[in-house]
Amino acid sequence: MNEKILSIKAYADLLRTRQWYKNLVVFLAIFFSGSMFSWEAWQQTIIAFFVLSWVSSAGYIINDLQDRREDQHHPERRTRPLAAGKISPTAALFTAFLLLGAAAWISWGMNGFFAGIVGAFFALSVVYTFFLKRIIFADILTIATLFVFRAVAGAATISVFISPWLILVPFFLALFLAAGKRHSELYLLDEKAAATKKVLQEYTQELARSLMIISTTLLIFSYALYSFLSEHTLLIITLPLALYTIFRFYGFICAHSPIARQQEKIFKDPAFLIGMILWILAAAVIIYAL
Structure with missing residues (x-):
């Protein structure tokens, strides 16, 4: 039982579920557009939240795969599942593909604009992981832009003015x-x-x-x-x-x-x-x- 609990915790850490709060930005559109009493808008926004959370987690996994050797020398990041050897790179990559597949399927079923934003969000995350995070100023500007994608995705999913x-x-x-x-x-x-x-x-x-x-x-x-x-x-x-x-x-x-x-x-x-x-x-x- 303890091993199962540790395994679940390791995967939760791998997905960085504690950072899903960043995707709460998608709720800005429903709040400030005056759509809070629309059940349909709530359904769409909640789905958008989870889709973006899954895509974010896939991006985090790819980032941690790329940085696992550097993370081993960091006083805080060395406990991450990949850096600590709690989860294999193969299992982590498979998890990322599952998350991306589910997110792509659901987002395309919502509307094309939202799906496009989700795709751009993930693409920019990957470019950040391999290139932009090593360039001064470009790193923090990319992080800020990813937040904008989250906010715009919230508007796109309920079709309100951006x-x-x-x-x-x-x-x-x-x-x-x-x-x-x-x-x-x-x-x-x-x-x-x-x-x-x-x-x-x-x-x-x-x-x-x-x-x-x-x-x-x-x-x-x-x-x-x-x-x-x-x-x-x-x-x-x-x-x-x-x-x-x-x-x-x-x-x-x-x-x-x-x-x-x-x-x-x-x-x-x-x-x-x-x-x-x-x-x-x-x-x-x-x-x-x-």
């Missing part, structure tokens, strides 16, 4: 998170940074901090403009709550918390959760009740 704000806000949010992760990795690894991730030899903590400041400023500015210019102008009063959640995460980065590198851990922070829940509730009342 607002420019649906592109800008997720892009700058992801850019901020990626820059924060680079800053934290440089602090953790110090002189060993280049040995575990080649692109880190091109970054400095000062550069990463500057990128954080720029992306945070653009994120706040984009959300503030969206709030003011949208048909729901009262959204501007949610700005303090949005700022609180951003500043809370920024504080963890500056404090060199592991949360900056393992960003799913932010959801265990009660203060962050309260701020986010209050922001969602306030935005929901403004969009759906006022």
Whole structure:
């Protein structure tokens, strides 16, 4: 029984299910388009969430296959199933093909536009794994672009207008998170940074901090403009709550918390959760009740 549990845990780690939260971005379209009370829209969006999660997992597997030798020298990533030898490369590759096959079949059955976005999402993930993640600036810009694909996929699956704000806000949010992760990795690894991730030899903590400041400023500015210019102008009063959640995460980065590198851990922070829940509730009342 213990062996089965360990095997299930190893495969969950291989798929990085803890990072599926990134695909919650697909729900932005249903929320801000006023479609929350459409059961059909919910069905389509939930399916889109799982499709993107499977494709993301396939991308993570390919990435870990490519990096497994480097990961063995990383203080945190050496416990990944492929780096630790818990799962064979053959089994991992077979799992990736299964996930991709299921995702392709389901996405094509939804609509061609959504299927195209999913295909582009996976293609960019692969290009990132083999090329772009080794190029300074291109690495974090690619990560941010993948977030945009997630947001646009949410709009495509329920056939609603793709607002420019649906592109800008997720892009700058992801850019901020990626820059924060680079800053934290440089602090953790110090002189060993280049040995575990080649692109880190091109970054400095000062550069990463500057990128954080720029992306945070653009994120706040984009959300503030969206709030003011949208048909729901009262959204501007949610700005303090949005700022609180951003500043809370920024504080963890500056404090060199592991949360900056393992960003799913932010959801265990009660203060962050309260701020986010209050922001969602306030935005929901403004969009759906006022």
